[in-house]
Amino acid sequence: xxxxxxxxxxxxxxxxxxxxxxxxLLIHMIPGDPAAVILGPDATAEDVASVRQALGLDRPLYEQxxxxxxxxxxxxxxxxxxxxxxxxxxxxxxxxxxxxxTTLALVFALVVALPSGVLAAxxxxxxxxxxxxxxxxxxxxxxxxxxxxxxxxxFSVQLGWFPSTGFVAMWEEFWEGLRYMILPAITLSLFxxxxxxxxxxxxxxxxxxxxxxxxxxxxxxxxxxxxxxxALKNAFAPTLTTIGIxxxxxLGGAVVTETVFSLPGLGKxxxxxxxxxxxxxxxxxxxxxxxVYVFINTIVDLLYGYFDPRVQxx
Amino acid sequence: MFWKKFLHNPIGMIxxxxxxxxxxxxxxxxxxxxxxxxxxxxxxxxxxxxxxxWFGTDEFGRDIYSxxxxxxxxxxxxxxxxxxxxxxxxxxxGATSGYYGGWMDNIIMRIMDAVMSFPAILxxxxxxxxLGPNLSNxxxxxxxxxxxxxxxxxxxxxxxxxxxxxxxxxKAIGNGDAFIIFRHILPNCTAPLIVxxxxxxxxxxxxxxxxxxxxxxxxxxxxxWGNILSDARNFMMDNAMMTVFPxxxxxxxxxxxxxxxxxxxxxxxxxxx
Numbered sequence: 001x002x003x004x005x006x007x008x009x010x011x012x013x014x015x016x017x018x019x020x021x022x023x024x025l026l027i028h029m030i031p032g033d034p035a036a037v038i039l040g041p042d043a044t045a046e047d048v049a050s051v052r053q054a055l056g057l058d059r060p061l062y063e064q065x066x067x068x069x070x071x072x073x074x075x076x077x078x079x080x081x082x083x084x085x086x087x088x089x090x091x092x093x094x095x096x097x098x099x100x101x102t103t104l105a106l107v108f109a110l111v112v113a114l115p116s117g118v119l120a121a122x123x124x125x126x127x128x129x130x131x132x133x134x135x136x137x138x139x140x141x142x143x144x145x146x147x148x149x150x151x152x153x154x155f156s157v158q159l160g161w162f163p164s165t166g167f168v169a170m171w172e173e174f175w176e177g178l179r180y181m182i183l184p185a186i187t188l189s190l191f192x193x194x195x196x197x198x199x200x201x202x203x204x205x206x207x208x209x210x211x212x213x214x215x216x217x218x219x220x221x222x223x224x225x226x227x228x229x230x231a232l233k234n235a236f237a238p239t240l241t242t243i244g245i246x247x248x249x250x251l252g253g254a255v256v257t258e259t260v261f262s263l264p265g266l267g268k269x270x271x272x273x274x275x276x277x278x279x280x281x282x283x284x285x286x287x288x289x290x291x292v293y294v295f296i297n298t299i300v301d302l303l304y305g306y307f308d309p310r311v312q313x314x
Numbered sequence: 315m316f317w318k319k320f321l322h323n324p325i326g327m328i329x330x331x332x333x334x335x336x337x338x339x340x341x342x343x344x345x346x347x348x349x350x351x352x353x354x355x356x357x358x359x360x361x362x363x364x365x366x367x368w369f370g371t372d373e374f375g376r377d378i379y380s381x382x383x384x385x386x387x388x389x390x391x392x393x394x395x396x397x398x399x400x401x402x403x404x405x406x407x408g409a410t411s412g413y414y415g416g417w418m419d420n421i422i423m424r425i426m427d428a429v430m431s432f433p434a435i436l437x438x439x440x441x442x443x444x445l446g447p448n449l450s451n452x453x454x455x456x457x458x459x460x461x462x463x464x465x466x467x468x469x470x471x472x473x474x475x476x477x478x479x480x481x482x483x484x485k486a487i488g489n490g491d492a493f494i495i496f497r498h499i500l501p502n503c504t505a506p507l508i509v510x511x512x513x514x515x516x517x518x519x520x521x522x523x524x525x526x527x528x529x530x531x532x533x534x535x536x537x538x539w540g541n542i543l544s545d546a547r548n549f550m551m552d553n554a555m556m557t558v559f560p561x562x563x564x565x566x567x568x569x570x571x572x573x574x575x576x577x578x579x580x581x582x583x584x585x586x587x
Contacts, residue, residue, distance in 0.1 A: 014424060015424070015427060015428060015431060018424060018425060018427075018428035018431075019428050019431050019432070021428075022428055022429065022432075023440070026440050026441070026443075026444055027444065029441070029444045029445060030444045030445075031445070031446075137569065137572055137573065137576065138565075138569070140516075140568075140572055141516070141565050141568040141569040141572050142561075142565045142568075143520055143523055143524070143561060143564050143565065143568070145523075145524060145527060145543075146523075146543060146557070146560075146561035146564065146565075147561075149543065149546070149547060149550065149557050149561070150557060150558070150561065152550070153550055153554055153557060157550070157551060248432075248433035248434070248436075249433065249434075249435075251433045251436065252433030252434060252435035252436045252439075253435070253524075255435065255436065255439060255528070256435075256524045256527060256528060259527075259528060260547070270439070271439075271528055271529075274439070274443040274530070275529070279443075279444070282440065282443050282444075286432070286436060286437075286439075286440045289432075289433065289436055290431055290432045290433070290436070293431060293432070293433055294431050297431075
């Protein structure tokens with residue numbers, strides 16, 4: 001088991017280096033001189049030269065990359081051009097908001113997807129199943145951020161159930177903070193709920209046809225036990241991979257959701273930094289979110305073995 | 315056989331009708347629109363829907379109905395071309411990687427994995443942040459982001475197909491690599507590619523609307539659905555209808571491709587049904 005975990009972590013290293021390399025190269029895709037683009041048309045030649053030096057752009061590309069990678073390894077994500085603060089500090093302040101949002105969205109998605117997917121499989125090819133399929137196809141077709149705008153309009157502005165402006169952190173005042181998070185989390189979760197629910201349905205359909213399920217029924221187990229204890233555990237393994245992949249949709253979607261609901265998370269920070277051409281922050285935010293995504297998918301891989309013991313820890 | 319099955323699939327046919335409506339809307343936008351989508355009219359700012367302005371007007375007095383109609387052009391243009399870019403690059407990369415194998419395959423596929431390690435929309439945001447927002451950059455960004463999905467599918471198919479006897483026979487009679495790839499291998503990967511392309515068209519429409527909403531898509535005053543929603547956000551209280559229609563238009567466009575994608579998957583790969 002330990003060997004498997006170590007092996008998985010070692011496999012992670014080249015992926016992390018390549019992810020970092022792509023983010024590093026991003027800033028070099030800026031047409032023209034990045035320093036001049038960052039400073040705008042009114043900058044003096046001296047300013048441009050100092051920004052070039054500060055960003056290390058005056059050195060050869062490979063040297064820049066090695067230095068940048070070395071800094072990353074020490075947790076140095078660079079310094080914001082706008083606020084002059086270390087990027088990692090600003091990320092640290094804003095990431096908890098994004099984490100709360102995506103975690104709540106994940107919970108909402110699973111609460112909806114697991115039971116509905118199981119029920120659709122149990123009632124396969126009945127009206128309930130068809131209704132479920134219509135619901136999931138709408139779920140993957142409706143843009144979450146538009147639904148967010150509509151929810152804001154109806155539940156916050158018209159009905160006044162939820163606040164439409166401001167923000168309270170959940171870790172400071174849990175219940176009040178939750179009121180600010182419910183609408184964004186639900187609208188963000190919709191797409192993932194639909195994708196995961198479909199996966200649960202199709203994996204359950206596959207598992208329910210297998211002989212061991214028939215055997216469990218023949219033993220006289222209740223249908224509830226057959227489904228929850230025998231079928232669902234095995235059907236959950238492929239679902240888990242889908243959840244890992246879809247977490248990326250949550251992280252990406254959070255950028256738009258945070259903008260719609262004006263939540264002070266990492267996504268909103270990224271968007272504001274793009275408008276301000278604060279490229280070290282843009283680089284830092286994108287890299288950080290990608291690292292979180294890679295990390296979550298590694299955990300998913302490690303958990304996979306629990307749900308599907310056929311996966312050998314070797 | 316394929317067409318017969320597809321034509322008998324009600325879900326697919328509904329999807330085809332929805333897509334056809336969308337294409338019709340884009341092709342005949344000048345006929346269907348009642349106003350110039352860019353014409354500013356300060357005397358009619360933020361108006362509710364009326365006989366003159368069916369979906370109302372925005373903060374510049376522009377007719378929202380006409381903007382939504384013209385928006386279908388941008389949405390279809392970007393989705394179609396970004397998926398074409400992704401398919402072209404994906405097929406080229408996947409076929410080369412899978413056919414030649416070895417260290418090149420290893421390096422190429424690790425790069426593809428790294429691209430897939432980013433949430434798709436986030437990478438597109440990053441690319442557009444540096445390249446600047448305009449239509450061709452959105453096509454390029456989304457095309458690059460979706461490339462690995464196509465590359466993986468083609469590589470997988472090529473890996474299994476290149477061991478087949480008909481490929482060996484073709485080699486034995488002296489056919490070149492390019493001929494074998496284009497003539498014998500690629501035609502056998504079309505089914506999964508079509509399914510992937512249809513799904514990607516739906517994703518691309520959603521992604522384009524998100525990017526435009528963030529100000530990273532078609533630059534204003536272009537009437538893209540995401541732009542209209544972005545404008546609407548600031549004036550929602552005055553004219554709620556301004557938010558409703560562009561969203562419905564996006565939903566319908568995405569729904570069409572999703573329905574056809576589902577039907578194609580059922581027809582082409584019955585195991586997944």
